[in-house]
Amino acid sequence: MNETALLSIAATGFVVAFSHAAIPTHWLPFVMAGRGQRWSKQKTLLVVALCGSGHVLFTTVLGVLVVWLGIETSKWTGDVFPWIAGGALILFGLYYLVRQARGDGHGHSHFGPGGHAHGSSGHDHASDRKRIDTGHGVLLLEVFEDGVPPRFRMRAEGDIVPLPAPGALSLETVRPEGTRQSFSFVARDGYLESREEIPEPHEFTAILTLSHGDHGHGYEVRFEEHTHAAAAQATTNGATASGGAAKTVKSDRAIILGLLALLTFSPCEGFLPVYLSGISYGWAGFVILSVILAIATVAGMVIFTGLTLSGMDRLQLGFVERYESGILGVLILFLGIGIIFLGF
Numbered sequence: 001m002n003e004t005a006l007l008s009i010a011a012t013g014f015v016v017a018f019s020h021a022a023i024p025t026h027w028l029p030f031v032m033a034g035r036g037q038r039w040s041k042q043k044t045l046l047v048v049a050l051c052g053s054g055h056v057l058f059t060t061v062l063g064v065l066v067v068w069l070g071i072e073t074s075k076w077t078g079d080v081f082p083w084i085a086g087g088a089l090i091l092f093g094l095y096y097l098v099r100q101a102r103g104d105g106h107g108h109s110h111f112g113p114g115g116h117a118h119g120s121s122g123h124d125h126a127s128d129r130k131r132i133d134t135g136h137g138v139l140l141l142e143v144f145e146d147g148v149p150p151r152f153r154m155r156a157e158g159d160i161v162p163l164p165a166p167g168a169l170s171l172e173t174v175r176p177e178g179t180r181q182s183f184s185f186v187a188r189d190g191y192l193e194s195r196e197e198i199p200e201p202h203e204f205t206a207i208l209t210l211s212h213g214d215h216g217h218g219y220e221v222r223f224e225e226h227t228h229a230a231a232a233q234a235t236t237n238g239a240t241a242s243g244g245a246a247k248t249v250k251s252d253r254a255i256i257l258g259l260l261a262l263l264t265f266s267p268c269e270g271f272l273p274v275y276l277s278g279i280s281y282g283w284a285g286f287v288i289l290s291v292i293l294a295i296a297t298v299a300g301m302v303i304f305t306g307l308t309l310s311g312m313d314r315l316q317l318g319f320v321e322r323y324e325s326g327i328l329g330v331l332i333l334f335l336g337i338g339i340i341f342l343g344f
Contacts, residue, residue, distance in 0.1 A: 006281055006288070012334065013274040013289050014296045020268045021052075021300025024147035029262070030301075031149075031308050033255050036200065041309050047256055048305045052298040054264035059297075060290050062267055063275040067286045070279035093273075093333030130221040131157065134210060139163075141221060143202050144193075149308070150202065152183055152194040163192055168211040173204040268297065 020026070027048065034044035129140040138157035143150050152171060156163050169192065171183040183194040208219045271293055278285040 006278070006285060009274065009278050009285075010288060010292050012277075013271060013292045016270050016274055017268060017293050017296035018300045020270055021297050022304055026052075026055075026263070027301050027305040027308065028147055029259060030305050033259060034309065037252055037255060039252075041306070044309060045302050045306055047259065048301050049298055050256070051260045051263040052301045053294070054260050055266070055268065056290075056294045056297050058264050059267040059271055059293060062272060063286065063290065063293075066272055066275045067279055067283070070276060090333055090337065093330070097330075097333075129155075130206075130223070132208060132219050132221060134217065134219070137162075141206065141208065143198060143223065150198040150200075151196070152185075152198065152206075153188075154185070154192040155190065163187075164210055166192055170209045170211075172207045172209075173198075174207065175204045268293070 030044055030048045030051070033039070033047075034041075039047070129142040132139045132141060140155045140157055142153050144153040145151075154163065154169070166185040166187050169185050171185070171194065173181050173183070181196070181199075183196050183198075185192040185194055202223055204223055206221050206223060208221070210217050210219075271289075274293075275286065275289060278289050281288075
């Protein structure tokens with residue numbers, strides 16, 4: 001067994017699995033569920049580890065099929081098998097690169113204004129934001145929560161109108177029950193962002209005040225709730241009603257099972273070519289790669305969930321989701337070339 005080659009495959013597999021775990025869809029739902037259910041950080045991370053294990057298990061079952069078929073095929077293909085396996089990996093790699101070129105797998109953000117559903121992160125779609133005409137230009141206000149806790153963000157339409165100074169801008173939300181909350185802003189790269197997080201649900205009137213010298217101008221915009229937040233709020237309300245403790249336990253069980261099913265039946269398809277590349281190492285290689293898959297996946301999901309829960313809201317991983325297909329394509333091409341020419 002060429003230990004150096006196996007180490008290269010294992011290292012590539014770790015990067016594939018860890019990058020896959022970094023996608024917000026693999027940890028952001030747990031952050032939202034934990035906040036909606038008022039779970040402790042420890043409980044949330046335990047749920048993440050449980051669901052991550054289901055994700056790994058289903059991927060491993062598929063890996064068994066890949067390895068078994070590969071071993072059986074290699075018995076009658078002999079020395080030609082590395083070319084067959086390597087060629088298949090190269091095709092896989094090219095497939096992922098084509099997906100990336102077509103724009104598949106890019107990230108998205110969930111906006112609150114006007115009932116609009118989603119907008120691509122990194123793009124300016126004015127229809128996804130509240131437009132505020134100040135008389136000196138149009139400002140765009142949104143609820144931004146793409147892989148981070150929700151905060152207000154403000155940009156200038158067309159990036160032509162200068163943004164107000166953070167100190168000249170204030171915002172207050174008024175909820176249907178009369179609850180008020182004030183928000184202050186800080187300057188980021190090309191936009192302003194609220195210091196404070198926006199609690200669920202995202203249904204309120206936002207009163208924006210712009211100061212000009214010794215006077216100010218006020219503007220009101222209406223934000224409406226979306227399904228995911230309404231469900232979280234309904235769950236929270238259920239916990240405070242009569243029999244709230246029992247309802248919370250029942251709700252917890254349903255949410256955990258839902259998250260488990262979501263992760264279990266969406267395997268890490270990018271790791272299957274890694275299994276294919278390790279077929280020449282037999283079942284021993286399969287076990288090693290499965291351990292790598294489990295460690296990288298569960299650790300990645302727990303780490304990114306934990307960082308977000310700890311307030312590391314500056315953690316921006318949308319680029320991983322946007323370029324996942326490209327990353328996988330390059331790595332799988334490397335494995336295919338390695339099998340054919342480097343003796344992997």
